[in-house]
Amino acid sequence: MISKDTKITIIGLGLLGGSYAQGLSEAGCQVTGIDIDPEAIQYAKEQGWITEGGPDPELVAGSGIVISALYPKTFIEWVGKYQHLFTSGTILTDVTGVKRNVIREINAILRPDVEYIAAHPMAGRESQGIHFADCTRFHQANYIIVPTAANTERAIQTARDIAEALKFRYIGILTPEEHDNMIGFVSQLSHVIAVSLMNVTDCTDLVKYTGDSFRDLTRIASINENLWPELFLQNQDYLLAEIDAFVKEMQDFRNLLEAEDVEGMKQKMITSTIRRKAFDVKP
């Protein structure tokens, strides 16, 4: 449980930061917002999601919990520049979608009297900005805590408290390597596939012939081009390996088709059908 007296400061009131402010304020927490965009601050105040806010990094002073909802690189820069404003004992957490690099870089520079506990709310979507904030999306989403051996139980529990206050469906713990490996496959490879499928040819003239399958397959081709290249680069090694393995698999199938190997194609389909069944029931 987060004490009602704990000052929680959210840095970056975009889609995720805004949703955090909304959900935490609804849970009775005392939320401060920092954003360079005055409109985002005004909107959050009007909605009653923050009690105070503005562009000034000094607002972070006195916070028991600081949540960065910035893009990974900006997060690292912000901490480098303003961490002297943190109150001693602050727990710092974040929302970035890739972890190994952020954890390494933050821990390399962070004051010893502030503790960073990495977390990833798996609830991204195509839209950007606080006007699309909607904390009810968390109720169907996963929250992954990504501790290192250096993290204390107090920090891990704080991340768990945040996830519980926001009512995430599932709270998990993974190592940084497990997390980034999983994200490389489940999220990043899927996005590369959807983006590539839309790039291979201008298929917009085929709209009237497409059914739900194609729409479902390509939904995530609508993507924030300012965020995702950065996320991909932060996970470059794993993502390259995933793309290479997938391309090899596509080529294997292609060769079965060229060889008219019906039995080989059947086996691939039997495997995919069996494995996909595991995903039919939502956890």
Next chain:
Amino acid sequence: MISKDTKITIIGLGLLGGSYAQGLSEAGCQVTGIDIDPEAIQYAKEQGWITEGGPDPELVAGSGIVISALYPKTFIEWVGKYQHLFTSGTILTDVTGVKRNVIREINAILRPDVEYIAAHPMAGRESQGIHFADCTRFHQANYIIVPTAANTERAIQTARDIAEALKFRYIGILTPEEHDNMIGFVSQLSHVIAVSLMNVTDCTDLVKYTGDSFRDLTRIASINENLWPELFLQNQDYLLAEIDAFVKEMQDFRNLLEAEDVEGMKQKMITSTIRRKAFDVKP
């Protein structure tokens, strides 16, 4: 308009044949069913979808319209074996998902006093068998008529009448080449991608971390392994070309990632986002 006196015979009462029998009988048509499975015949009779039916090919006699809902190869074999039972002047149509080869093979053997008009109801799904038949699925689906230069207006109109009786959302006309090219991209390539994504690694332990994106992307990995290899082989040239183009596009993206070319990845994402917008509104 199909006259109520026209005898319509459906060969093959599976998912699609059963849905046709249901929809056409509801539209007031007189439907006969032919299937080697006595249970499918019994079910169709119990539902009131056919007035007569059985395994005997001779049931086709006296039909004004014959609809094959068999797999492509079985369809061609059936016509070769039993077309002497057709009544002169019969319009023959079908539901197969690839067209150039079927059209060529049927027209090469068909009696000159029977006319084949190719058609493709784009309403497949993962489930098989008449118990999953549901003609309301057609109301959201496309029906493509695929005539050749040899087809008469009467035959094309008959296909259109069937589609209207079944209340398809959209009725289109494409050449066999246009149709197979479109299907190679919109449907077949998508299925190869989903099947390959599930084959590349056993990801069933990741179920609890997957959101809607991954589920949407892989839904069509549940696939009828007895039908699809046959459909792929019937469209081998186009599908190989689609796979090759897609793999090349994936490799292009991979190389941008390896070269840390943020601007190049951004451009791909901007293109995919713009093109995907065309699919946001259902036609």
